Amino acid sequence: MFAFLLRRLGQAVVVMLVISLLSFSIQDELGDPLRELVGQSVSEETREELREEMGLNDPFLAQYMRFLRGALRGDLGVSYFFKRPALDVILDKLPATIDLVLAATFWILLFSVPVGVFAAVNPRHWFSNLAMGLSAVGISVPVFLTAIFLIYLFSVELGWLPSYGRGETTEIFGWETGLLTRDGLRHLLLPSISLASVILPLFVRMIRSEMMEALEAEYVRFARAKGLREGRVRMVHAFKNTLLPVITVGGVQIGIMVAYTILTETVFQWPGMGFMFLEAINRADTPLIVAYLIVVGLIFVIVNTVVDIVYGLVNPAVKLTGKPA
């Protein structure tokens, strides 16, 4: 286990190096950060001086080496816009994004398993057809449309829920969360549903098809033939095996969810790191962009590592170390 984690750590370092190199090499294509720092009438000459002062005129390798030296000390550069270390800015925004992802994951866990299993067991039931139809719609409608529709229905027309922002937050152990107050939860409802609307249908469909496959498998027939109760056959024999691929794909999906937070947060003015990232791109705030990509890369590596560990727990045939136990 320890060797496995150590190897993962090594991989993570390589992944982040590659990400930093890639994001560094595209920074010239992102535009000129100076324009966002100065007014319209500032002369070309003054802008050139500033560019020189900020080291933007240095050759690519010099800039990259400077970045790497800083990164070794945990310094990923200073955001042009926030004027604070990029990593601090991201860590400030992280709790809001985690709240959102947790809430969306809650909806997904709450609905995907019962609906998916039900649809697999009763494929011809009207509810199964409805759920499949809705999930097709959910997959194909872009998240920002869902979000705007929800805002107009529940905030503007009905006036039940707030239209933007995070509301009241409380701090526990230095972690600022909106999950503990009524106001915070009300603010969280629409964004989390929007975010879940993209991923939930995938899970429902996946669980349904894996479960259907499992129900056809030999060991399920055998279990039935043994005379086991149908409930036990479904939940213990079929469903447990359904979970294996779901966990693998699910881990990747949680990573993908981070990408969808960019759109969801932008529409809801959610002060998380997805919204921050889009803004950083608009402003060509390169240090922040690079730092964000590195942090997200790290999140992917961590999620995949956790998935592998969980996979090992669910499926005893898998050995993380790759050696016989």
Next chain:
Amino acid sequence: MTHRKFFRMKFAALAVLLALPFAPGYAKTLNLAYDADPVSLDIHEQLSGGTLQLSHMVCDPLLRWNQELGFDARLASRWERRSPTSVRFYLRRGVKFHSGRVMTAKDVAFTFARLKKSDDFKGIFAKFREARVINDHTIDLITDGPYPLVEHSAAFIFPLDSAFYAGKDARGRDKGEIVKHGDSFASTNISCTGPFTVRSREQGVKVVFERFDGHWDADSPGNVRRIVMTPIKEDPTRVAALLSGDVDFAAPIPPADLARVDRSRKVDLITMTGTRIITFQLNQKRRPEFADPRVRRAIVHAINNAGIVKKIMKDFGTAAAQQSPKGYAGHDPSLRPRFDLKKARALMKEAGYADGFSVTMMAPNNRYVNDAKIAEAVAGMLAKIKIKVDLTTMPKAQYWPKFDERAADIMMIGWHSDTEDSANFTEFLAMTPDKETGYGQYNSGNYSNAEVDSLVLASASETNPETRAEMLRRVERILHEDAAFVPLHWQDHAWGARKGVHIGRVVSVTNSPYLGDLVMD
């Protein structure tokens, strides 16, 4: 006093305290949503709409623009021109900074010196030599030569508390230093004279302002005690927040939502002709065709800019035939949009381009209202006179470097004059480009006309307003006749507010609402 009586009094006091928040007129809070929040608390760090909005909340200028584009006295109670090169300002007495200090002419001189040091603001004060302190309440602004825009510039002087910015901060850096990148004392701390103080600020999330009780302007009708400013970047979300009552005041309202906001029974919509001109420039250096005034005129005649305003901008703009909007010194009302396709084709034929030619065009897609759509429409209109346009649109961050390179034959540029003065447009957009003087910095068309250049330069030292206005009108007429650029429209301003929030009295074309004077029912 018996114990019981004391207890009863305590109870009564408690009851009053509890009831206070519900009493009419108590603690009005304004929830405000703009598309962006100020980038810094240092009002001299960046010259932008956001900074000026902040300046008018936390500070007061010597004098400020009113709704008729004239000037109202603020920290200067009156002012007079004493010679062609000097204007004397008499400062209001008893004006207090948020720190409690009383403002004097020394603070104005300090602020003036700081403006001269600011990369963004020094351009406005380039013609000024010094701010000479006469006594505690009198100060002279001295210019290098006769200068007509002293008042226009004084509207940018928001006196800062010189004692507050004196000395070093905890890290040994000068507190008054203006830092463009990286943090500084001044970018997170401010002491000024304005109606509000900054209570808390979380950049990009929210800024909370609290009324300053020591504000000098006791006659102000304003009754807002607290302002919570939230930047809401996305247009649909900002409009939804306004319509759902989550915010009391939102700006800007995008063209697509104007009708919806106007229809709403809960919300008032206020629109005003803006002062930002949107234009296309035709690069004569890249394309010899554009050096022929007939071709440029043909292009102007081929573009139905009134149609663009109606269809694409949903009437959220005013079709233009010159740079200066109404109310500016150089505005000439006789110049009208001149869409005429027949004439455009005739001009093309006359110039020998009846069969047309192909050009490249670039425009941003997130800088001006509907910028990319406007560029597409213009490309379509040029096809009618057989000019084939290869159009590229891109985000502003990528666009400006392209603009600096003059990377396409036709490029879009919008311009707002910082000083609300006509000459500024021509200085940046139409004068002969000159690296030394900085004139024509945004003239990607390379249009050059010696008469225009000399008129604008002369206008900079003409202190008779009528003579000066005529010079600037003449400039507009020449540019019109020469078809120096393609004028499209002036972008409108639009603000939305909940009924009972009387923003109509505090907004103006300068787009810095005077929230200190805002009345809420």
